[in-house]
Amino acid sequence: MASLRSDLWCMAFVRRHNDLGNMCVVSRRGDPIAGQVFIEVDHLDGSYSLFTPAPLLSRDDSAALVFQRRFSHVEPQIVRDRIAREQDFDPDLWVLSLDLRGDDPGIDLVNPRT
Template structure:
C-alpha cells in the first residue's frame, strides 16, 4: 500500500466515517494489517455494483497517499464478485470493504482511467 498509513487503520477509518454518515459499510475481508491492498465494493442498491481498486503507482504521482481507480462502474454483481475472487486467490493479503451507497462519491481520491468499463 502506498503512503504512510497502515492498511488496517485506513480501512477502519473509512468504515467508521461511512457508518457515521449512515451508509452501511463493513470489512468483508481482512488482509495484511500493514501493507495489504484495499478494494472497495459498492452496492448501489439498484442491482448494480462498482469496484474501486488501488491505482497503479505511476499514475498516483510522487508522495501521493492511497489513490484508487474505478475498475467497474454499475455492473452486474457477479462481475465484481469474480474480480475480487481472482484477486484474493492471487493476493491473500487483500482487504475488501463493502458499502451500500446509491451515489458514486466515496470521499476517496480516484484517478481518471480511460480504459475503465
C-alpha cells in the same frame, strides 16, 4: 512520508461511512500493514461498482491511497468474480463493502469520471 497502515485506513473509512449513515463493513481482512484495499459498492439498485488501487505512476510524498474505478454499475457477479481472482493471487487483500446510492465513495481517484 510513509503510507498509512492498511488496517488503520480501512477502519477510518468504515467508521466515516457508518457515521454518515452508509452501511460499510470489512468483508475481508488482509495484511494489517501493507494489504491492498478493494472497495465494492452496492448501489442498492441491483448494480455494483468496484474500486481498486491505482497503479503507482510516480513516487511522491503523499500518504493517501489512490484508487481507480475498475467497474461502474455492473452486475454483482462481475465484481465478485474479480475480487475472487484477486484473492487467489493476493491473500493479503482487504475488501470493504459499502452500500451507497451515489457514485462518490469519498476516495482519491485517478481520472475520476465526471
